[in-house]
Amino acid sequence: MSNSANLQKTFELAVERYESLGVNVQHALDRLRDVAISVHCWQGDDVVGFEGSDGALGNGLAVTGNYPGRARTPCELRSDLELAYSLIPGKHRLNLHALYGEFDGPVDRDAIGVEHFQGWIDWGRSQGVNLDFNPSYFSHEKASDGFTLAHSDSGIRQFWIDHGIACRKIAAAMGAAQGNACVNNFWVPDGWKDSPASRKDPRERLAASLDEIFAEKLDAAHTLDAVECKLFGIGSESYVVGSHEFYMGYAISRNKVLCLDAGHFHPTEVISDKISSVMMYVPELLLHVSRGVRWDSDHVVTYTDELQSIMQEIVRGDYLDRVHIGLDFFDASINRVAAWAIGTRNALKAVLAALLEPTETLQQLERDGDYTGRLALLEEQKMMPLGAVWDYYCQSAGVPVGAEWLDKVRAYEAAVQSQRSCEVGAVVG
Template identity: 60%
Template structure:
C-alpha cells in the first residue's frame, strides 16, 4: 500500500465524516455498480459476422488509429486489458455482429452456440454480458427501414433476428448468473419530411409486440428499447422517437434506453431520469458525449456526466438503472478510450456519492437556497480525488495516470504488431 495515498485518504475521510458521509461504505457501494463496456469501441463497429464491413444506418466512425481488433480473440484480449485497468467488476456489451463462429450464418439464424466462446470468456473473467440485435449495416437495411418496413418479408427477417437475440440473451443470463440487458435500437426514418408519420409507427409497434411475445424471465433477460432524434439519412423523421418508446415501455413493462446523444442539442438526459423512473421499473443509460450531434465521443467528466451521476445518487435510483457506455472513437488508442470513459463514469458516481445529499435536501425543503448553493459549490473542491486514488489502490488497478503507461506498453507489444 502506498502510504501517501493512505494518508491522503485518512484526511479526506475525516473531512467527509463531518458531514455524515462514511467513505468506506461509499466505496463498498461503488464496488457493486456494474458498468457495461461496449465491445464496438475496440474495432470501430466492424463486427465479425459479415465480410462486407461497410457501416450504414447513420453510423460513422472517424479516425484510423492502428491496432483495432480484427478477430474475436483480439477483441477479448483488448477488453481484458481495459478491464484490468478499471476498478470494480463490470459487464461487456455485445452486438449480434460480434458472433464468434466460422459458420456462414445470417442475423435471423443466430443461436446461442454462436456466442459460446464469449460466455466461456465471461466466466473466466467473472463478468456479465449484455446484448444488442444489429439492425444496421446489412443488405436488408439498405433503404433505412427494418422493423417498420412496409415489405412484410423484410420486416419478418428483422423480427426473427430480434427474437433470436432475446434467446441468446437468455442463454447469457442463465450461464452467467446475472441478467443480460438486451437493447433494441433501429435506424428507421426518412431523410426528407414524410407524408405518413403514423403507419411506420404502427408497424413498429406490431413488430415489437411480436418480438416480445416469447416470455423470458427478467432473471435472465431484461428488454430495453432506444429512441433517437435523427441520424444520417433520417434527418427529418425517425420512427422510434422518444415519445413512441416512452409510451411503449410504460404500456408494455419494458425498459427505455436514454442515450446522451439522442436528443436536441439543448436537451440532456439527466433531467429525464427521475421522470422516466416514476412510471417505469427499469432504465438503461447509454453514456456518451455528443459534440453538436450524436457523434459518440469518449466520455469525459463534464457537467452532464456529473448531473447524470447526481440524479442517480440523489434519487436513490441506481438499483433500477443499468449503465452502459456507447462511443466509438477511431482516432485514439482503442483500449485507452474504454479506460478513460469507464473510469470517468465511475469517478462521477463516486463524486455524487460523496455529496451530503440528506443535508442538501433538508436545506431545500427549508427553502434555504443560499446554504444549498454554498454547500453544493464548496463540495466541488472537496478531496474526492484522494478517495478515488484509495479506491483504485484497494481494487488493485493503477492509480491516476499510471494506467496510461500500461496501455502504451500494450500498444507497442501487441497493438502495433497486428
C-alpha cells in the first residue's frame, strides 16, 4: 500500500474515532482552512530591517544566535517567506514592521510613506498574501533613552506621533489594496529600569500621544488600530508605561483592538486565561503567539499546553471571527525559514486540536453539573488521533506531510542561504 493510501486509511479511521464523540472532522477542517495566521517578517532577518542601520536593537529587544544565511534585502526576505508559506497548509498573512520599507536613501521614520511599501503590496497581491503592519518604536536615536510617545520632550514625542500617523496611512493603503483590513499594531517600549517618582505623568503623555495619532477616523474596512501591553523589558524592568491595565482601559474607552502577547506578562500568568474576559469588553483581539522561557524571550512556538489552551479558548468561546492570530518570535540560532515553519505549523495544529474537541458535549456536561464526565472526556480527548487528521490536511493542501518539509528547507539552505554573505548573525540590544 502506498504512503498516500496509508494516510487516507488512517484518516478514515481517525474520522470514525472522532465521530464516536460527535465530532464532525470535515467541518473542523473547513473551519481551519479559513484561519489565517499573520506570520511575522522579523524572524527572517533578526529584526534588522532595511533602513541601512547597523542592526543594533535596544529598547528591550534582543536576538541571539549567529546561524548563517539571514535575509539582507527585501528580495531575499520575500524568497525565504515564499518557501515558508509553501510548507504551511492554508493561506496566511504577513506582519510587517515599519523598518522593513524599501528605501532608496535615508528616510526618517516620521517621513515614511506608502511608496516605501508598494513593493510589499505588489508582492502580497502576486502571492495571495494579505498584509498587517506595525510602527517601529525602537532601534532609533530618538528612542535611545527608552522613551518615545511618553517622552518628556515634546519634540521627540511629536516625531513619534508623526511616525504613528504615517504608519496608519500606510496600513490603510495596504488594506484598501488587498480588500480586507490591515491590522496596525502599536507597541511602544517606553519605561524605566528603576522605580519612577511618577508613574502617572508618562501614562498621561502616552494617552495624549495615542489620541493625537488616532484622531483621524480611518475606514475600519481598510485598517484596524491595535495597542499592545507589556509587563517589563530589558532596561524597563521596574516600569513600563503601556501596561496591561493601561491598554485595557485605552482599548475599551477608545474602541481599539487589544493585543495580548504570550510573553508580555509575569511568568506565572497566561494569556489563555485572559481571552474570555477581554472579549467581553473590546471589539476584537490581536494575539502575538510566542513562547517565553522565564522572561519575554520570544522562542519559536512549540506545541505546549499554553498554546493549546490559547486556541481552545478561541474556539470554545466562538471567537474565531473576532480574534486575529499573529506570531512573534525571533531565533537566530536555527535556520530562520525552519523557525517559521515549525512555529506556524504548531499554531495551526493547536487550532485543529481545538476544532476537533467535542465542545458542545463538554459544555453541556458542565451546564448539567457533570464535572466527572467533563474531566473524563477532556482526558480521553488527549489521546485522539489528531496526527492522522493533520497529515491528511497537509496532503490535501499540497504541503509536505510530517517532517518532509525539513528536506525542502535543507535543500534551499544549501542552494540559496549558504551563498549569502557570512556577515550575518547575532544582533543583541
